C-alpha cells in the first residue's frame with residue numbers, strides 16, 4: 001500500500017509529459033498539414049496533367065513522384081532543385097515561378113505519400129562510383145538502352161525510361177542515388193531492380209553497377 005502514492009505521482013508526471021508532447025506535435029503537424037494542403041493545390045494546378053493524380057506517373061509521359069523507392073532515396077534538395085530548374089531537353093519545364101516555398105510545399109505533399117523510411121541523407125553520402133566506363137557502356141547498351149535510349153536521351157528515344165544521360169538529371173543526382181535506383185528499381189513502374197533475388201533482366205554486382213554510373217557520367221557532356 002505504501003507504493004501507491006509514488007505510483008500515482010509518477011503517473012501524473014507521465015500524464016503531464018504526454019499532454020505536453022501531444023500539444024507540441026499537434027502544432028508541428030498543423031504547420032505540416034498546411035504545407036501539404038498548399039502543396040496539393042500547387043501540384044493539382046501545375047503537375048497533375050503529366051504526373052497524374054496522386055503522382056502515380058504515366059509511362060512515357062512522366063515518372064511517378066510518389067513511388068516509394070524514389071521518396072525514400074531522393075533528398076528534398078534533389079526534388080526541390082528539379083522542380084526549380086526542370087530538366088533541359090525534356091518536357092519537364094522549370095517551375096522557378098513557384099519559388100522555394102512553393103516547391104517545398106509540393107515536396108511536403110509528395111512526402112505525405114511516403115511508405116518507406118527516408119534513407120536519402122545516407123544514400124546521398126555514399127562514395128562516388130569507381131569503375132570502368134568501357135564495361136559500363138556494354139552493360140548500358142545491352143540492358144538499359146531499350147528503355148532509356150542509346151545515349152540516355154529518355155522518352156524522345158521512344159522508350160519508357162527517363163533521360164538519365166542528360167545533365168538535367170545527372171547534375172542533380174548523386175552517385176549513391178543512381179546506385180540505389182539501379183539496385184532496387186522503382187516498384188509499379190517498368191524500372192525493375194538489377195540486384196539480388198528480385199532482380200529482373202540482369203543481376204548486376206556492385207562493380208558492374210559502378211561501371212554503368214561512370215559511363216553515364218561520361219554521357220553528360222554530349
Ligand code: HEC
Nearest residue numbers: 046047050061062063082083087090091092095154162163
Ligand atoms: C509537361 C509534362 C510535365 C509537367 C507539367 C511536370 N512534369 Fe515533372 N517531369 C516530366 C518529365 C517528362 C520528367 C522526366 C524527364 C526526364 O526524362 O528526365 C519529369 C520529372 C520530374 C521529377 C524527377 C523525378 C525522378 O524520378 O527523378 C520531378 C521531381 C518532377 N518532375 C516534379 C514535377 C512537379 C513538382 C511538377 C509541377 C510543379 C512537374 N514535375 C510538372 C514532365 C512534367
Ligand code: HEC
Nearest residue numbers: 057063064143144147160161162178181182186189190191
Ligand atoms: C524496362 C525498361 C527499363 C529498363 C530496362 C531500365 N530502366 Fe531505368 N527506368 C525505367 C523507368 C520507366 C524509369 C522511371 C520510373 C517511372 O516512370 O516512375 C526508370 C528510372 C531510372 C532511373 C532514375 C531516373 C530519374 O529520372 O530519377 C535510373 C538512374 C535508371 N532508371 C537507371 C537504369 C539503368 C542503369 C538501367 C540498366 C541497368 C535501367 N535503368 C534499365 C525503365 C527502365
